[in-house]
Amino acid sequence: KQEVTQIPAALSVPEGENLVLNCSFTDSAIYNLQWFRQDPGKGLTSLLLIQSSQREQTSGRLNASLDKSSGRSTLYIAASQPGDSATYLCAVTVGGATNKLIFGTGTLLAVQP
Amino acid sequence: DGGITQSPKYLFRKEGQNVTLSCEQNLNHDAMYWYRQDPGQGLRLIYYSHIVNDFQKGDIAEGYSVSREKKESFPLTVTSAQKNPTAFYLCASSIRLLNEQYFGPGTRLTVT
Numbered sequence: 001k002q003e004v005t006q007i008p009a010a011l012s013v014p015e016g017e018n019l020v021l022n023c024s025f026t027d028s029a030i031y032n033l034q035w036f037r038q039d040p041g042k043g044l045t046s047l048l049l050i051q052s053s054q055r056e057q058t059s060g061r062l063n064a065s066l067d068k069s070s071g072r073s074t075l076y077i078a079a080s081q082p083g084d085s086a087t088y089l090c091a092v093t094v095g096g097a098t099n100k101l102i103f104g105t106g107t108l109l110a111v112q113p
Numbered sequence: 114d115g116g117i118t119q120s121p122k123y124l125f126r127k128e129g130q131n132v133t134l135s136c137e138q139n140l141n142h143d144a145m146y147w148y149r150q151d152p153g154q155g156l157r158l159i160y161y162s163h164i165v166n167d168f169q170k171g172d173i174a175e176g177y178s179v180s181r182e183k184k185e186s187f188p189l190t191v192t193s194a195q196k197n198p199t200a201f202y203l204c205a206s207s208i209r210l211l212n213e214q215y216f217g218p219g220t221r222l223t224v225t
Contacts, residue, residue, distance in 0.1 A: 004155065031211050032211070032213075034213065034214070036216075041219075041221070042218060043117075043119075043203055043216040043218040044203065044205075044216040045216070046214070046215060046216070049213045089156075091155075091156075095211060100161075100171070101146075101156070101158070101214060102155075103155030103156040103157075105153065105155050106155070
């Protein structure tokens with residue numbers, strides 16, 4: 001059974017710092033991996049999607065990497081800003097007959113001004 | 114503006130009543146999904162539909178029902194059989210199965 005874990009559960013950093021969020025999954029048979037951002041009481045915003053054949057994706061100050069063989073992904077945020085404060089979720093898509101996203105429980109990020 | 118809309122944002126119901134949550138998308142996506150989010154837990158899949166007039170149960174379908182009569186609409190009914198209906202409900206869509214999913218703003222349902 002696929003399980004997704006995110007460490008740390010919460011993180012507080014000063015503005016301007018570079019940071020890394022971690023995501024691990026137990027079964028390497030994934031179709032893709034998505035990173036999302038969720039603000040309090042809001043829906044999810046898709047940040048990056050990495051196909052299983054890819055190693056990384058970049059969007060602005062965000063860079064996500066994927067190592068399928070070790071079951072790990074990282075989200076790197078450069079030059080963090082207070083507006084980056086949110087919960088970050090990773091989710092893996094397991095294939096077969098369903099497009100099923102398995103979510104981690106998220107990392108709550110606070111960037112202090 | 115293209116996107117996914119969910120209404121209402123907040124919904125309050127008495128125990129024993131059925132309630133229907135709306136989800137509409139104008140992205141021309143074939144696949145739509147319903148998730149439930151509870152504090153301290155990841156999102157869990159309730160139902161999904163990969164095409165009009167077809168839908169499948171997810172991990173926690175008991176006490177819920179859906180319909181997919183139109184491509185752009187995927188309403189979720191929370192029935193009185195759902196033991197713990199109070200939660201944040203999120204709708205999502207993707208072009209096809211296995212593609213990137215996009216989420217709506219969510220509906221917070223409180224049942225007392």
